[in-house]
Amino acid sequence: MAASEHTVLQFGTSSSTLTAKIHPLVIFNICDCYVRRPDQAERVIGTLLGSILPDGTVDIRNSYAVPHSESADQVALDIEYHHNMLVSHQKVNPKEVIVGWYSTGLGVTGGSALIHEFYSREVPNPIHLTVDTGFNNGEGTIKAYVSSNLSLGDRQLAAQFQEVPLDLRMVEAERVGFDILKTTMVDKLQNDLEGMEASMERLLALIDDVYKYVDNVVEGHVAPDNSIGRFISETVSSLPKLSPPAFDKLVNDSLQDNLLLLYLSSITRTQLSLAEKLNTAAQIL
Amino acid sequence: MANTNTSTTTMARSFLQVAATEEVASPLRVVQIEGLVILKIIKHCKEFSPALVTGQLLGLDVGSVLELTNCFPFPIREEDEENEGEGASYQLDMMKCLREVNVDNNTVGWYQSTLLGSFQTVELIETFMNYQENIRRCVCIIYDPSRSNQGVLALKALKLSDSFMELYRSNNFTGEKLREKNLSWVDIFEEIPIKVSNSALISAFMTELEADTPVTQCDYDRLQLSSNPFLERNMEFLIECMDDLSMEQQKFQFYYRSLSRQQSQQQAWLQKRRAENAARKAAGEEPLPEEDPANPIFKPVPEPSRLDSFLITNQMANYCNQINGVAGQNFSRLHLMKALHEN
Structure with a gap:
């Protein structure tokens, strides 16, 4: 082909379809490592573990920090440490492999290319994640990059870091509840009923909002929006249509089932404490 | 005169006694967990659910508060004799590695997952006694992945009560002894209240990344109507x-x-x-x-x-x-x- 005969400036194959998904644990881990970094270090770097999903998304699930030292023009990475840690992690979860590396700070810096090269030897096409722990431009920027090589013929000219879309949705953390992860101190975990109460309050607030909106539209204070209307009607129609007696029966049946269970468990508990008392009484006699 | 004299001596002694007892141990009041530890535990327990897994908790013992600042998972044990040594070396390696990145490498207990809260076994007590031999103060964090699907953070911090441990050491569970100690089944485990703490950095990131949403996954889970399978299993x-x-x-x-x-x-x-x-x-x-x-x-x-x-x-x-x-x-x-x- 022509390309092989002439020296042509070649861009590496760009992987525009690549996306990355990050679990909140990784961010927590990076922040923790950053807080615990050695005195003289300006940033922390480390390995990202995870897997590649069938649709090509890189799923970043775990991470660990790797000690390094950095001067103006060179970077030394503790490779032995990196390998030890990898072996330890794989003992627990063999499915998690290296997918890339992370560094704190904003954007890609000069030393990054060297480290990236090291990780490219560990895994093809690693992801480089940067987490701006310094909040340099006023927000905590989290970005992911892949590198593509810019080569002239056979000669490597430079590495180009290309940003890839990053999915920061945190389903896992949502299950725990942001309330406990967002603030610096929570005194008490919610129990069953308190959590229920909070959820119901939120639901009530949402319903109130919808009511207000509909009332405002009906009275002409707010311009109607068809898409919102469609969402509302969809929500309302998602309630199953049941005749009132059938619904009553359903609710009452479930109530009775639950009451029965409650009764059973209470009676068991009473029985247990009674047995305890009788036992000690019998032994005293 | 003599009367006041004796009273002052008893006072003095009682102060001394109080001071002595306070120096020995202030009771463990609160377990303070970092959000990082919670997420790590959840990840480990969930990935391997329904298999039950364990891991080590690292942290600091500060007065009446036990701070859990990090943890690491244990690999699933196979029924092998030689595995015992391997597990210990894994543990040492991991602690060494973590110390290098300035993580508190002070064992304060362990965590384990459970199925519907069926954790009260003799094995748990034995593990507790093993840990207690080396660490004065240790806790066990129990996490229940099955309950967490209902929007509850099913996290519990447990320790054995002192009177129970004493009794267990003498291995004497006759009715007479139990009556002497006035120990009933309620007094075996003590649940310790949990506090959650996060570093300011993490809190900033979380606020940045997630604007206040009116509904979360947690709410969906809580409002889910079908809890019958859970109740049925519980009954079974x-x-x-x-x-x-x-x-x-x-x-x-x-x-x-x-x-x-x-x-x-x-x-x-x-x-x-x-x-x-x-x-x-x-x-x-x-x-x-x-x-x-x-x-x-x-x-x-x-x-x-x-x-x-x-x-x-x-x-x-x-x-x-x-x-x-x-x-x-x-x-x-x-x-x-x-x-x-x-x-």
């Missing part, structure tokens, strides 16, 4: 426990029956011997001793340990609490649904 476990408990009770009945039989045998033997002795006395002979250790009816019947029945009882109480909790939630849900439907 409860029934199993009841069977176990009745087995234990049969053991005790058997013990008491054999005990009373032995006592009546002993009485009969004693009366016979006394009559014999009276006859011998009348005949002017030496009386025979009133005890005969060689006789099998004087051998004490071993009393079965009450530990198992205590644990089972604890387990049952736990299931009952869970059922109560979920049923309570169900009531609210059903009423909510009714109200929604009427609207």
Whole structure:
């Protein structure tokens, strides 16, 4: 082909379809490592573990920090440490492999290319994640990059870091509840009923909002929006249509089932404490 | 005068005593967990669910607060003899590595996942005793992945009560001893309140990344109407426990029956011997001793340990609490649904 005969400036194959998904644990881990970094270090770097999903998304699930030292023009990475840690992690979860590396700070810096090269030897096409722990431009920027090589013929000219879309949705953390992860101190975990109460309050607030909106539209204070209307009607129609007696029966049946269970468990508990008392009484006699 | 003098000396002594006891140990009041640890535990337990997994907790012991600042998972153990050494070396490696990145490498306990709260076993107590030998203060964090699907953060911090540990060390679970110590099944485990803390950096990131959303996944999970499978499993476990408990009770009945039989045998033997002795006395002979250790009816019947029945009882109480909790939630849900439907 022509390309092989002439020296042509070649861009590496760009992987525009690549996306990355990050679990909140990784961010927590990076922040923790950053807080615990050695005195003289300006940033922390480390390995990202995870897997590649069938649709090509890189799923970043775990991470660990790797000690390094950095001067103006060179970077030394503790490779032995990196390998030890990898072996330890794989003992627990063999499915998690290296997918890339992370560094704190904003954007890609000069030393990054060297480290990236090291990780490219560990895994093809690693992801480089940067987490701006310094909040340099006023927000905590989290970005992911892949590198593509810019080569002239056979000669490597430079590495180009290309940003890839990053999915920061945190389903896992949502299950725990942001309330406990967002603030610096929570005194008490919610129990069953308190959590229920909070959820119901939120639901009530949402319903109130919808009511207000509909009332405002009906009275002409707010311009109607068809898409919102469609969402509302969809929500309302998602309630199953049941005749009132059938619904009553359903609710009452479930109530009775639950009451029965409650009764059973209470009676068991009473029985247990009674047995305890009788036992000690019998032994005293 | 003399009176006041004695009172001051007692005062002084009591102050001294107080000071001494306070120096020995201030009781553990709160376990303070970092969000990072919670996420790590959840990740590990969830990925391997329904298999049960364990891991080590690292942190600091500060006065009456135990801070958990990091943790690492243990690989799933295979039933191998040689694995024991490998597990220990893994643990050492991991701690060494973590120390290098300035993580607190001070073991303060362990975490484990559980299925519907069925964690109260003899193994747990044994592990506890093992840990307690090396660390003065340790806790066990129990996480239940199955309950977390219902929007509850099912995290518990447990420790064994001191009086129970003392009793366990002497390995003496007879009814008499338990009564002496006034220990009932409620007193085996102590639950310690949990606090969650996050570094300011993490809190900033979380606020940045997630704007206040009106609904979260947690709310969806909580408002989910179908909790029947959970309740059914709970009931099944409860029934199993009841069977176990009745087995234990049969053991005790058997013990008491054999005990009373032995006592009546002993009485009969004693009366016979006394009559014999009276006859011998009348005949002017030496009386025979009133005890005969060689006789099998004087051998004490071993009393079965009450530990198992205590644990089972604890387990049952736990299931009952869970059922109560979920049923309570169900009531609210059903009423909510009714109200929604009427609207």
